Amino acid sequence: MNFTMDSIYLDAFAETARLAAALKDTVAFKLKKRGAVVGVSGGIDSSIVLALCAKTFGPEKVLAIMMPERDSSPESKELATVLCEKFKVPYILEDITDAVNGFGCYARRDEAVKRVFPEYDPKTYKMKIVLKDDKEAKGKLNLFYLTIIAPDGTVKSQRLPLAEYLQIVAASNFKQRSRTNMLYYHAEAKNYAVIGTGNKNEHEQGFFVKYGDGGADVKPIAHLFKTQVYQLAEFLGVPEDIRKRTPTTDTYSAEQTQEEFFYKMPFEVMDRIWDGWEKGVPSDVIAKVLNIPQAQVEVVINDVRQKIQTTEYLRQEPFSLG
Amino acid sequence: MSVSINYSEVVKEFIIDNFLFGDGAKITNDTPLLEKGIIDSTGVLELVAFIEDNFKVTVTDEELVQENFSSLIAIEKFLQSKNNKTASN
Numbered sequence: 001m002n003f004t005m006d007s008i009y010l011d012a013f014a015e016t017a018r019l020a021a022a023l024k025d026t027v028a029f030k031l032k033k034r035g036a037v038v039g040v041s042g043g044i045d046s047s048i049v050l051a052l053c054a055k056t057f058g059p060e061k062v063l064a065i066m067m068p069e070r071d072s073s074p075e076s077k078e079l080a081t082v083l084c085e086k087f088k089v090p091y092i093l094e095d096i097t098d099a100v101n102g103f104g105c106y107a108r109r110d111e112a113v114k115r116v117f118p119e120y121d122p123k124t125y126k127m128k129i130v131l132k133d134d135k136e137a138k139g140k141l142n143l144f145y146l147t148i149i150a151p152d153g154t155v156k157s158q159r160l161p162l163a164e165y166l167q168i169v170a171a172s173n174f175k176q177r178s179r180t181n182m183l184y185y186h187a188e189a190k191n192y193a194v195i196g197t198g199n200k201n202e203h204e205q206g207f208f209v210k211y212g213d214g215g216a217d218v219k220p221i222a223h224l225f226k227t228q229v230y231q232l233a234e235f236l237g238v239p240e241d242i243r244k245r246t247p248t249t250d251t252y253s254a255e256q257t258q259e260e261f262f263y264k265m266p267f268e269v270m271d272r273i274w275d276g277w278e279k280g281v282p283s284d285v286i287a288k289v290l291n292i293p294q295a296q297v298e299v300v301i302n303d304v305r306q307k308i309q310t311t312e313y314l315r316q317e318p319f320s321l322g
Numbered sequence: 323m324s325v326s327i328n329y330s331e332v333v334k335e336f337i338i339d340n341f342l343f344g345d346g347a348k349i350t351n352d353t354p355l356l357e358k359g360i361i362d363s364t365g366v367l368e369l370v371a372f373i374e375d376n377f378k379v380t381v382t383d384e385e386l387v388q389e390n391f392s393s394l395i396a397i398e399k400f401l402q403s404k405n406n407k408t409a410s411n
Contacts (some may be wrong), residue, residue: 028323132383139387139388140386140387140388141363141366141386141387141388141391142363143363143366143367143386157382160367161367161371162364162367162370162371165364167365167369213325306356309359310359310362310363314358
């Protein structure tokens, strides 16, 4: 095949029409639901899903739910509001701070952070978890680092020991699981379906919480690379402020891009490498088209392959042993 | 006098006990631990913690590469090399 920088792009009109037809068929005839509930964060993925649902079902058959908590950026709520108003979709604000606090989310997380950095004070410090960026390192294992930012701006970072890593992630996952609970409350109260917002990068590399943001009745963009999500967002008229925003996790108190948390490189590069690899394009050809070293292409392919393989359990339904 | 340790035997026992619920038939010295999914990213953390605690070594960020943890043979080679470096310092 002729692999180019544009190979990743879709026929936006045709793909949108196909998705709308498939979504309507799934919700009406397979799920037998009367509309769609979408959790909106002000990010690009939930925005395109909301736009798609409004186009598919009509805005009056869609309900958007914003679910910030105390670590969320105020910008998330503002952008989500702009989005809902643009597509004339009714929306509800559900602050989940008290709910996750009730689970002990913040206390459990902060206890683990303090074991690594005793000076950490959640009232004045900010924290985040990052994957160390090392694009050139062949065969680098994916391990997480904890970063804290002091009130005076001093940054400290340390590789996370096992127990603290597990506790911080487990505690933080209360947020995504609480949001899914809330989405299903509204969906069941209206006999609507919950529409998932995860893209291909998240779905296949396991960048989601099982039974958290991974929980939905249908996942209409789980096959789309982030680059393709941006393409469809423009086609569907998602506001520019959302399209220009850097994707964040909006999970930890310190600002954190998805790139530093998990993906380690820009989507426009990673997606094209991954797309080429899936299409069987040799790594030297991908490298030439992207104008980057072949070794870097191979590092990315290896990283994607490793993440797909090690997160398989996240995509599996509970095993039946009968 | 330095004592020679068979690291891979100790690590193998840990992997069989901790990751395989005692099923030792699933692993030999050259089983590709990462490729076969016996050790995932959390498993690497567990393994590193075990190595650091049991052999009183510190695994640096630079040493956390697949080459050093790909099999029991690789782990043995890596730890012997670390041991030699420590002994010569």
